[in-house]
Amino acid sequence: MSLTELWIILGCAAVTLLSRVLPFVFVKQLQMPDWLLSFLTFVPITIMTALTCQGLFIAHPGHLATVNWENLWAAIPATIAGILTKSLLAVVIVGIAAMACLRYFGI
Amino acid sequence: MDSSLTFRTGIKDVLPTVFGYIGVGLAFGIVAHTSHLGLWMVAGLSFIVYAGSAQFIITSMLLAQDPITSIILSTFLVNSRMILMSTSLAQYFRHESLTRNILLGSLVTDETFALAMNKQNHTAGKLSFAWQSAANLIAYLVWGVATLVGAYLGGLIKNPDQFGFDFALTAMFIGLVYLQLISDRKLGVRLQLLVMAFVALIYYFAIGLISENMALLVATAAGCLFGMEMKKCR
Known part of the structure; x- marks a missing residue:
């Protein structure tokens, strides 16, 4: 490992750790205002939706995004598995299997 | 998922997300290998920085020989969503000691955050230090080991995507968002x-x-x- 790499690890680790830990320290010490608590109740659903969208759209900087059709096709059986079983494991396994089938048959 | 909040239940609950970590972790290892990063650098990125998608960005910026300061700034921007997630998650641990809060905070990820938000729908809005630590630690170890295995095997696996593992991450978020949708009664x-x-x-x-x-x-x-x-x- 070079000295540059060492500095990058230390610097990136510091900013990442602070982003993770400082909120815990502040929330413990301070009373949050009501509007912030209300805002935060929507963080789980919004961030999970945005992270899902990241897998379903392909960005083309400067132009409109397109749909990642391969992922969208695999998402259908995965979602059905979720509706039927309410199990995260089932969603992941069916999703992976669906994608492997799509690729195997060259769809 | 049930209402138990023990360390053991934490291990059981986090298992489905492990596939996502293995898939993306192997992918990262392989990318790092083809970008000529050494095993120590991969270990440093995974075990010390521990930043998922940001690790891909750091790797590509290293390859492009970008300045250290812009690599660190990019990492901060990519990870700034952690601030939102940690602020949300910390609400459940205010009664715990500062040390325990710092320990929990230091290993928060997209996945363990989403999992915890799903879990509290089944426990009347409660989470425990033991449960969250189990989820955090398993995620951390699986991620680190998967990236190292990927880096080690990097030269051998030519096309890991054919097995569909690259879709594990998206599938996992689909599952998490669906479970959140049907179980958040508030x-x-x-x-x-x-x-x-x-x-x-x-x-x-x-x-x-x-x-x-x-x-x-x-x-x-x-x-x-x-x-x-x-x-x-x-």
């Missing part, structure tokens, strides 16, 4: 669906204009504000 299905549609729309247009990671933040924040307004209207 917000209800209708309001959540409306917020989800809004977030998807904002994200879709935003990625044409700004980077995907910035779009993630903008869509999340806009979705929260939209949700707050919609809730007032009801």
